[in-house]
Amino acid sequence: MADRDGVIWLDGEMVPWRDAKVHVLTHTLHYGMGVFEGVRAYEAEQGTSIFRLDAHTDRLINSSKIMNMPMPYDKEALNEAQCAAVRENNLKSAYIRPMAFYGSEGMGLRADNLKVHVMVAAWEWGAYMGEENLTRGIKIATSSYTRHHVNVTMTKAKSNGSYMNSMLALQEAISHGCDEALLLDVDGYVAEGSGENFFMVKDGVLYTPELTCCLDGITRKTIMKLAKDMGIEVIEKKITRDEVYIADEAFFTGTAAEVTPIRELDNRPIGIGSRGPITEKLQSLYFDIVHGRSAPHLDWLTTVAK
Ligand code: PMP
Structure with a gap:
């Protein structure tokens, strides 16, 4: 993503967009074992609102279970992280990207010494296939x-x-x-x-x-x-x-x-x-x-x- 101001939720804390970095030996970068969601928040009558947040978080947790990646946060914390990513970036509408990934603690396929990290980013995104x-x-x-x-x-x-x-x-x-x-x-x-x-x-x-x-x-x-x-x-x-x-x-x-x-x-x-x-x-x-x-x-x- 382009360099920008704003914050990203990473492992329980809001960090500046530019500092939300991982190591080149990040396990998920090498083998693709990670789980994520794509969620949207809309400018709604009652204020900026996330559509079907619970269903998305449930699917994220289920995805991690299927992939046998222990999810370090519960549903409530994951929901709050997604709300905070929208709120703290002052977004009226947003695409929200939560992801759980393995860190750079080791490289073997056994994945027995790895930590699961979680990030949530949010940014403005219009019609995916173009308005027309x-x-x-x-x-x-x-x-x-x-x-x-x-x-x-x-x-x-x-x-x-x-x-x-x-x-x-x-x-x-x-x-x-x-x-x-x-x-x-x-x-x-x-x-x-x-x-x-x-x-x-x-x-x-x-x-x-x-x-x-x-x-x-x-x-x-x-x-x-x-x-x-x-x-x-x-x-x-x-x-x-x-x-x-x-x-x-x-x-x-x-x-x-x-x-x-x-x-x-x-x-x-x-x-x-x-x-x-x-x-x-x-x-x-x-x-x-x-x-x-x-x-x-x-x-x-x-x-x-x-
Ligand atoms: N199929 C695939 C392969 C997808 O990536 C998505 C987007 N998440 C969907 C279907 C639609 O799923 P959803 O309506 O939950 O976004």
């Missing part, structure tokens, strides 16, 4: 890279190392003139984007891949609940890429990507070739909720500052 793509939709391509097999990297964990696969896929998609990649699982079924869950609409029904090798996305869970509340049937199933070609609508969900419509897959326009009506409804409700404009969903917001 929230209405126009993005162009994506099926990736030549396969998503992780369930018995390779442990797909329920949001772990550092698994993002090598995401980056290879995203860079390939961009080099082909696309905005994002659609990764398939080892059997050839749709898995997810490089950093998003996938949804498609066909004949008024919302479909999303089962939670086998895609991340158990918090935005995914949110959208599934909102759709059900709206009376839209939601089905988790194996989806083939040609089902997506003939879908009425498709979109990605993620904390960074929010609800991003997909206008084209592999040079085939999807539905009307821009944001479809069900996508628009869900996206609009999602933005109302994260900005505190929807009374029934205020319990998903944790206010950090007025």
Whole structure:
């Protein structure tokens, strides 16, 4: 990240942004064993608020359990660290990055003499795929890279190392003139984007891949609940890429990507070739909720500052 003023929470203390450093022998830097979260705070009606903080912290703790990395802080401390990172950087809206990583206490793969460190940084970050793509939709391509097999990297964990696969896929998609990649699982079924869950609409029904090798996305869970509340049937199933070609609508969900419509897959326009009506409804409700404009969903917001 660019040099800047501000603070980062590191191992229980706020340290100046420029001093939040680690050694080159940091174990996680070498082997990728670490866990992290991507969380957003929005400028909401009741003040700057973090969306679904509890769910993100639960997933971080679960990721560390899956990776067998003892988490040195409890949920309350991790929640407070995330609030403090937003508050003490005076951010109105923010992307928040908590991460647990192994230090430089040793280099062996046994990882038996290592300390788990935790950091939380926060900074301003607008629409991940660009503001105009929230209405126009993005162009994506099926990736030549396969998503992780369930018995390779442990797909329920949001772990550092698994993002090598995401980056290879995203860079390939961009080099082909696309905005994002659609990764398939080892059997050839749709898995997810490089950093998003996938949804498609066909004949008024919302479909999303089962939670086998895609991340158990918090935005995914949110959208599934909102759709059900709206009376839209939601089905988790194996989806083939040609089902997506003939879908009425498709979109990605993620904390960074929010609800991003997909206008084209592999040079085939999807539905009307821009944001479809069900996508628009869900996206609009999602933005109302994260900005505190929807009374029934205020319990998903944790206010950090007025
Ligand atoms: N899949 C992957 C691979 C991701 O990196 C993300 C972003 N965390 C998601 C899905 C969406 O998850 P969430 O909605 O919890 O941000």
